[in-house]
Amino acid sequence: MVTLIAALLAAPAGARAGERWPDGPRQWTHEAGTLTLSAPPTRIVALNWAATEALLLLGITPVGVADRDGYGTWVQAPGLPDAGVANVGSRSAPSLEAIAELKPDLIVTSAELAPAASQLAALAPTYVISLYTPGADPFERATRQLRTLADMTGRRARAERVLAELNATLDQERARLADAGLAGIPVALVNFLDTRHVRIYARNGLYQTVLDRLGLVNAWQAPGNFWGFSVTGLDALAATPDARLAVIAPTPPGLADSLAESPFWTYLPSVQKHRVYPVEATWPFGGVYPIQRLARALTDGLLAGGDDGVE
Template identity: 60%
Template sequence: MAVLLGALPVQASAGSWQHEQGTLTLEDTPKRVVTLNWAATEALLLLGVTPVGVADRDGYKVWVKEPALPEDVANIGTRVAPSLEAIAQLKPDLIVTSSEMAPAAELLQRIAPTYVASVYKDGTRPYEKASDMLTTLGEILARESRAEAVLEDIEHTLETQRQRLEEAGLTDRPVTLVNFLDDRHVRIYAPNGLFQHALDALGLGNAWPHRGSYWGFSVVGLEDIAPYQNSRMVVISPTLPGLADALASSPFWTYLPSVRREQVYQIEPVWPFGGVYPVKRLAILLTDSLLSGGSDNVR
């Protein structure tokens, strides 16, 4: 009997998973997956699965960068208004989206089984939600061990970067993490955002104490940062053309304590609304930048 059973073909069964819009039930492991947000795109790439189509493909390469997206992946429109026709033409067997696209979930379901998972929701911890999403997608795509390895690698990286900072004596002063919107206003990352997980793991304080939106940020004027005199400023690229010249003549900038101490650090883009990987990317870039020393300039 054992020989006969061993000779029978095995039908893969992915099972059922609860999600924000109901239950996803699959008979086979998906092969053709479309992702409608960058956190989901990132998660698939980390699992070693290249999506057949993504939303805002070209923007991913500017703002997210890592893990790298292959050139031949199809673009299916924007993240806020993807093309249902373009999605259908790709003949996916799984669509991954988030609650921002909830009104379209029924339409998407007509094209292919749809999994709805949101990293950013009021009252949640983004890194934990992103970890859960990665783990669940690992199960759905039969990549459980890969998901586990990714999370272990991130924790190892965080510990390594923390050791580097501690050995250099650079964990004694908090940081402010910002993106410039113009020469007067920044998006500042709050303690309830994704980046806080990286700061905590690195042993760095977040100088900005106020809770932000459920996306984990607030928009403030440069003058609002001035009271936090002990902080170092970390500017996340990209910045607007001509910003450096505008800041050079701006009293709102030149009188900031971190600027006067030449403790301004500019790093490459890190997507603040992604999954687990931006935490690793930020930890490495931030540690390297702090070890290299700051300036009073923004490029």
């Protein structure tokens, strides 16, 4: 089934190079001050993967991306073209020279690169927005980023269609769970780091939006870091005996065999009750699109039924 987002990614839209706004330059306020653009940008460099995702959802292929190859490995969707996108170094230390060579008319970054803000602004107008910061709601920030980039590039209608499909998906998956009698159940979302430790997603993270919108309860009530997760040992999961344990891929090689022999694992209530559910991989530190992907994957996993092991 071809989704609306897939169709949007294939359809041209928005401003063309050289077009100017008829009412003159426009301004936006952001985390580092005020940004002024005399025309919609068409050569955009994204210095984090959430910004890359947002541009692709708007049908914009950035001319440069930080950690380009890593995006294809970890984020995957929406996908980057195989050619035509330059790598501009790492997300933590992008190459100013590589960015300058691309002659961008907009750079999108976050507060993590605050020490280089003035240098980036000297290369091109720079929009700074941080999705993951203490006290922030990642989904609200991601929505704001998508809409602001849409306004800058003349694609607001497209952004609203993306958000409308997201909301429709969340409503649809919530109904599927309710029909199966799973409304209100506690769920713990985890990634395995090794055979004894997991990253578990807390209430202040991006994934909380998925649980809320699906009518599920986050079984992990402890606070997380500003990225929205905690790292804990398997024994801590015993404190949530009624939880469904959703194990998000990927998992370390050989994990299933190791856990089968682990007393930390085999005595967990979720394991003994066959309430372990594999869930397809999604990027937990992205923008709006991982929410749609996780909503589908988590619902499919819960409806498929649980087990006592991981894949």
